[in-house]
Amino acid sequence: MAPPGTGWAERIEPGEPARHAEAARALVAMQQAKSKRFGPGRALHRKPILALKGTLRVLDGVPAHLRHGLFARMGDYDVTLRLSNGGTDVAKDRVPDIRGFSMRVHGLHGPAALGGTTDHQDFTLINKSAFAFPDSRPFVGLVLAAGKGPAGLIGWALRTYGPVKMFGQLKRLKDSFDQPFTGFATEPFFSAAPIACGPSAVRVRLLPPQGRHAQRSPERWADEYLAQLNQGPLVYRLQLQSFVDEARTPIEDASVDWPESVAPYVDVAELVIEPQELSAPEAKAFADAVERAVFDPWQALAAHRPLGEVMRSRKVVYFESQKARGAA
Numbered sequence: 001m002a003p004p005g006t007g008w009a010e011r012i013e014p015g016e017p018a019r020h021a022e023a024a025r026a027l028v029a030m031q032q033a034k035s036k037r038f039g040p041g042r043a044l045h046r047k048p049i050l051a052l053k054g055t056l057r058v059l060d061g062v063p064a065h066l067r068h069g070l071f072a073r074m075g076d077y078d079v080t081l082r083l084s085n086g087g088t089d090v091a092k093d094r095v096p097d098i099r100g101f102s103m104r105v106h107g108l109h110g111p112a113a114l115g116g117t118t119d120h121q122d123f124t125l126i127n128k129s130a131f132a133f134p135d136s137r138p139f140v141g142l143v144l145a146a147g148k149g150p151a152g153l154i155g156w157a158l159r160t161y162g163p164v165k166m167f168g169q170l171k172r173l174k175d176s177f178d179q180p181f182t183g184f185a186t187e188p189f190f191s192a193a194p195i196a197c198g199p200s201a202v203r204v205r206l207l208p209p210q211g212r213h214a215q216r217s218p219e220r221w222a223d224e225y226l227a228q229l230n231q232g233p234l235v236y237r238l239q240l241q242s243f244v245d246e247a248r249t250p251i252e253d254a255s256v257d258w259p260e261s262v263a264p265y266v267d268v269a270e271l272v273i274e275p276q277e278l279s280a281p282e283a284k285a286f287a288d289a290v291e292r293a294v295f296d297p298w299q300a301l302a303a304h305r306p307l308g309e310v311m312r313s314r315k316v317v318y319f320e321s322q323k324a325r326g327a328a
Contacts, residue, residue, distance in 0.1 A: 003065045005200025005242035008251050010307060020313050023140045024320035030088065030147050031324055038090045043321045044143070045100045047090045049083040049184070049221050051290035054273040056105050056238070062268050066240055068198030069303030070105060070121050071268045079271065080104045082290050083184050083225065086126065088147055093221045096177045101125045101189040101206060102295035103271070111302040122299040125189035125206055127181060131254035132173065136313035142173070182214030184221060185228035193254045194243065194307040195297065201243035201251060201307055203258055205265055209234045226278070234273045239265035254310040294318075294327050 031043035038046065060074045067073075085091065086098030105121040112118035133139050138160060145156030157166035181187060191204035212234070218224045228234060241263050243249045249258040277283060296318045297306045306314065 003199065004063075005065055005197065005202060007245070008194075008201040008243045008307070009246075010312075011252055012312070013309075016309070016312065017316075019137070020316040023136065023313060024317045026144055027140065027317055028320050028324045030144060031321055034088055034147070035325070040325050041090075042325065043317070044088060045084040045086050045102075046088060047085040048287070048291055049085065049093075049099075050081075050225055050278070051287040052081040052083070052273055053276060053286075054079040054081055054103070054271055056103075057270045057272060059267060059269055063266060065200055065242070066197050066202070066266065066268060068200075069110065069301040070108065071197065071240075077108070078106045080106070080290060080293070081273070082293075082295055083221070085221075088143065093219065096179075096181075098177075099127045099181055099184065099187070099189075099221075101127075101184060104293070104295060104299070108301065113298055113300040113302050113305040118299070118301060120299060121301050121304060122295050122297060123191065123204060123206075124295055124297050125204065126192055127187050127189055128176075128192055129188075129190045129205075130257035131192050131310055132176065134253045134255045135309045136317075139310075140313075140317075183212075183218075183228065184225050185209060185212050185234055186214040191297070193310045194251055195300070195311070196303060196305045196307060197240060197242075198303050201249075202240040205239045205241065206271065207237040207239060209236060229273065229275050233275065236271040236273075237267050238269040238271055240268050241265045251308045254308060292327060294322055296322070 027043045034046065035041055056077045056079045058071055058074050058077070062071050080103065082100070082102045084100040084102070085093065086100050091097070102122070102124045106119065108119055108121055110117060131139070141156050141160060145152040153170070157170050161169045186208050188208060189206040194201045194203050212228055241258055241260070243251070244263050248262050250256050278287070296314070297311060298315045298318065300306065
């Protein structure tokens with residue numbers, strides 16, 4: 001019997017590299033226009049919420065088929081964290097948005113997903129369990145259209161879905177964005193697209209600490225999170241969900257939320273964030289360094305190489321975005 005999580009395959013369409021390069025050029029042009037308005041920053045997840053330090057504790061007893069790369073053995077690793085709003089603008093925290101929970105795990109050593117070796121592993125997680133679209137094409141179109149305002153968005157929907165379906169699709173997207181977000185200490189976060197774990201394909205989930213009460217739409221998510229942190233350490237559970245088959249857990253269709261009934265999540269680590277003083281000069285210098293830094297799923301061990309079209313698109317787009325803001 002094959003080990004759990006194996007049997008998957010990537011399927012690359014003809015012309016995909018050229019399409020990703022064109023998407024990168026368009027998104028970088030948008031990023032540069034936004035930087036003239038808001039100052040230098042990322043194409044997406046432009047607005048930072050908090051920069052934090054933490055510890056990732058890989059657990060004892062990780063199942064054998066998941067004991068690869070970062071999860072090969074139990075141990076503690078220093079982690080740098082960036083919490084963010086996902087939009088292209090620097091908007092108020094009350095505005096509905098995708099929220100980002102990015103982390104860089106330090107102190108590793110091994111072959112890198114991009115070649116050579118690496119001493120770190122990045123995870124870029126969002127508060128959605130699946131991607132909004134099967135692949136990157138409509139997402140890139142949506143981002144570029146939304147950057148032009150309501151008229152641009154309506155034009156994109158008309159071109160993409162036609163006059164009959166466009167309003168239903170716009171409503172679906174609006175409903176997804178309008179779902180209440182309760183806080184970075186009370187919501188789960190997901191990779192939403194697969195990565196490798198040795199020979200297996202997996203998705204990643206970060207479960208929030210237990211026993212914390214949610215708050216809806218505060219003025220500043222940073223204040224809400226620090227209030228949670230001041231109550232004591234926040235302990236998250238990092239979990240992996242293994243590929244089963246292409247029909248139920250597809251690699252290339254990122255819009256499918258792999259069902260837990262056939263692909264249960266397994267605990268592999270804990271993320272511990274201790275209370276920390278963020279008003280000191282050294283904390284502000286750390287936050288500035290985090291804002292200049294890179295958080296990229298391709299900044300990874302080869303054992304955790306990103307998988308699927310959405311991740312392959314990110315490989316190109318993220319790198320060009322990083323170069324545009326002087327981070328690469």
